[in-house]
């Protein structure tokens with residue numbers, strides 16, 4: 001049985017949910033997936049860092065019993081009050097680094113450095129962080145290729161819903177010429193709550209409590225989060241090389257509750273839509289903007305934190321993938337699916353896994 005030692009960078013909603021998943025389903029994962037997961041390091045801005053590479057690694061249940069705000073690694077064996085990210089990523093003997101710090105839409109830091117350090121140290125990386133992937137994806141993929149490690153980021157678009165894998169692996173033989181969709185759980189949730197009579201501020205606060213929103217929800221309501229997702233998808237699926245400047249972006253903050261309710265009474269639903277289309281000359285034109293969709297539009301019925309993406313293909317016409325677009329557990333599943341991808345590559349002998357150790 002292979003065992004992968006994993007280091008969690010950032011211990012907020014998503015990586016904590018991954019730890020919960022590992023703690024709750026560890027034995028089941030071994031039986032079902034053919035590998036065990038052992039958490040050997042955790043770093044977090046507030047809690048500090050914790051490293052245990054002996055025995056079963058870090059005992060997760062006692063950590064998870066502490067409320068996030070009260071977690072402090074400094075008094076624990078192997079603990080320190082500082083996150084010590086670079087040292088942990090480079091020096092602690094882990095097979096996989098799971099990066100889930102906040103998304104920075106401007107330069108991708110500090111996650112960009114976290115991903116680079118891991119690849120340079122010969123470790124596989126999975127991340128839900130959109131910054132490094134949208135802003136530096138091609139360079140990081142090349143770095144990972146040269147280092148012989150995996151760089152996985154399924155959770156960066158539509159959380160745990162396997163939209164990137166579907167587009168990459170299931171669309172063989174099809175030409176994808178464009179896509180449009182609802183790609184932000186928070187804004188979609190907020191628009192729905194406005195329709196129900198809530199204020200904008202209260203609806204955003206609910207989305208924060210439910211774990212959908214970014215650490216700074218400006219990215220959700222101003223559309224920057226969707227802008228990054230459009231870049232990731234267009235670069236992955238349409239072979240584009242979009243920068244933020246290539247994706248004009250308007251969010252939902254200018255919409256009032258009254259606008260949304262009036263539209264609903266007229267049979268229209270406001271949705272924040274991200275899209276990209278390849279033109280005949282090969283250029284890719286992308287945008288993010290709120291649109292008042294007629295009730296019969298396929299995206300109009302997509303509600304709450306659910307997202308949906310319609311891919312426009314040559315042989316199948318439009319293929320739509322729908323599912324959760326945000327959520328702690330749903331996004332932790334994306335990280336697990338990345339680890340499964342790393343494992344499959346190891347056992348299928350594509351040769352990019354460090355030696356899988358025996359538990």
Ligand SMILES: NC(=O)C1=CN([C@@H]2O[C@H](COP(=O)(O)OP(=O)(O)OC[C@H]3O[C@@H](n4cnc5c(N)ncnc54)[C@H](OP(=O)(O)O)[C@@H]3O)[C@@H](O)[C@H]2O)C=CC1
Nearest residue numbers: 010011012013014044045046100101102103128129326327
């Ligand atoms: N939640 C979701 O539904 C989804 C999230 N994502 C992405 O996943 C990532 C994590 O999301 P989520 O868990 O919800 O966010 P959280 O804000 O809950 O967690 C991020 C954690 O990282 C910590 N952190 C910030 N900077 C550092 C640093 N330099 N070193 C160590 N730890 C750091 C934060 O500490 P502190 O709180 O003290 O700042 C916090 O505990 C984000 O990039 C987000 O965009 C992607 C898809 C869906």
Ligand SMILES: N[C@@H](CC=O)C(=O)O
Nearest residue numbers: 184185186213214326
């Ligand atoms: N804040 C984002 C989380 C997932 O990327 C969202 O609401 O969709």
